[in-house]
Amino acid sequence: MEISVGHTPDSDDAFMFYGMFTDKVPSPDFKVNHVIEDIEKLNRKATDPELDVTAVSVHACAFIPGYTILRSGGSFGINYGPIVTAKKMMTIDEIKKCKIAIPGKMTSAFLLLQLMIGKFDYVEMNFSDIPEAVKSGKVDVGLVIHETQLSYEQEGNVKILDVGEWWDKTTNGLPVPLGINVMRTDLGMDTIVKFDKYLQASIEFGIEHFDDAIEYAMQYSRGKERSLIEKFVKMYVNKVTVNMGDPGEESIRRMFAMAKEKGLVPDFEISIANK
Template sequence: MKIAFSPCPNDTFVFHALTHGLIEDAPKFEVKYADIDITNNLAVTPEGLDVMKISYAALPWVLNDYALLPCGGALGRGCGPLVLTLDGSTDPAALTGKRVAVPSERSTAYLLFRLWAAKHVPGGVGEIVVMPFDQIMPAVRDGRMDAGLVIHEARFTYPEYGLSLQVDLGSWWEEDTGLPIPLGAIIARRHLDLKAITGWIRASVEYAWQHPEASRDYVLSHAQEMAPDVAQSHIELYVNDFTADLGDSGYAAIEALLGRAAAEGLVPAFDLDKLKWPQVEA
């Protein structure tokens, strides 16, 4: 079976047991490590793998072929994307007509940014430039971009680049809706045994929590020279109760985000019932 997820600490922590033969009855998994922009686009092609980590914002394009699984992904509070600048401005109007770097056009981060900017940036931003998330902060620091939309460990490291926080989009979303932030989704092809896959992934999450030391070398080997304490902070932020099970509030957050986006024409219209598939409920 083929699976794709990022080399970020939360994903390698969660999927370590599954991909190292530590889950009973699970098949051997062939792993593709890929940035979220790659998996978002891969999922809409015939080359899409059996199981993939994509942005929740990309779900409307793939729900006919893939089912959303209720575990393994990233959804929570206090873990949203940030808009960073070099000039220290906290006035949203300062982004009017500016160049903004984003990690993917179909990322949840960019979708949240578009929803926020529509209300707070008069006249709209200027050029949007997609680039790998680890290149965004250097581009803003060096003046090649006016602002950057960042995710993952950038929450902890952006001061090292001399950058300032303009807005925490996760805080904005939580204040606006009262709901957690849907970030990364785990999907599987609908023709597969979704109940079994869900069980294997949930078991991998539980193994990771019960044996945190077991995955440490694996996590750090893929962490792009990240300091161990930053990697651990990354795991603690993005791996939470929603990773084991989305639950009612998790599904409510996903429906709120994608329902609002569809109503505003930012994603294709789709059947909300396809988000929660009876075969993969806990």
Template sequence: MEMIIAHTPDPDDAFMFYAMFEHKIKTSFEYRQVVKDIETLNKEAINNLYDVTAISANGYIRVSDKYDLTASGASFGINYGPIVVAKKQIDLKNAVIGQPGTYTSSFMLYRMFNDSREYKEIRFDQITNEILKGTIDAGILIHDEQLKFQDKGLIKILDLYDQWRAYAGDLPVPLGFNAIRKSLSLEDKLKYREDFENSIKYAFDHEDDAVKYAMKYSRYNDFELERKFIKMYVNELSIDFGERGKKALEMYYKKAAERNLISPFTPVIV
């Protein structure tokens, strides 16, 4: 049996899938990959195109009738999360904010705690350029863009993790997930999870090789930069986020519902 897996061209995703796609481990299925940015995958998920797809915590809400979340492969921010950058300190309430996608976890996180005059959806790797051009006042940064904005003369004006921590304590920030087709048998879902968990463990045990593989998707030709980014978002919760990750997700959706951004929502996790 072949499974089609859609993931992002981000080094953390590639790092986790390295052993599966490069046949470093024995797997229950053959795997074929599709690589697209996260907001494209968030939007495509409604069409149920892939057996497994990367999905944002926010994006999952609209496709929970088609997909279950897997407890493996998640990206949680432990002590850090998305940030907001600008040329200088500004009043966010009256600002035009660049956001990396309507269904991204970071945009939902921003709106849980902040209000702004206007939002513009901009591909995540173009947000800093749009700030510099003056088309937006500030932007929400995700992925390895969080590690490069200072090189362009921008400053961090808001750390969304700080706002999350004030609300949720030491729970990690829910960001990226993997979703598996609800129509698959439970047996096949669990076999997939075992393969993916083994792939992540292999990457941890062969870090240099896995980072080297992930570099082919990198936007920056800087091995140590990408290693740093990967280790920010691939952590102990990536193998199995367990009760701690589940609690964080529940808090995330609870806050969004309190702000009337979504209806009350409970994810299905396998």
């Protein structure tokens, strides 16, 4: 079966798909054509299903009823996640008065920050442009994701809020739900489960062949040094990535319950692949 698979130009996604996309983990069932797009573009594509399988922000699941969440391939933070940066320290009240640069309205980071501080004024921009926009004064505050969570000091900015730590304390230690992979529901649960296991095998292969998988992922390093990319991958390719299990599923359901209560997402039911 030929299927289209979308992932982001990010090192953690590349690491996860290394085995699959290099045919080091072959499948008798699937021939994969992969599409690489920024996460917010993939989120928007998923609202009118273009891809059979795609990485999306967990937040996007509120707007893509045609997809089922896979149990493997999720990006969950373990007491860490998106951060908010500025050129100087600020109080939450000061932050709320600023226009905050966000990496997209459908990103989980945006939803989590709204849950943390309430609604706020924002401007959307590509996540990789946010650190420089903060440093140059184009914006006062930036919501930062991906490897720029680790490099903000090198970019001359300071961390003023830690969304991941807030989530960890608020939920008594649930993983931070950020990114997941989804598959078109109309392909049927048997096919979805079969692909889910294929993706899980690719992730496990990457973990077992860490150095080779990192070397492959470095093509998406955006100029960051290898040591930082290794740290980033180890943060976001963890045991919950291999299989979200009950903690990952509970964290997704908890985030949406909180968001529905505050009127931040429509009322909907999520679909998650069978165990």
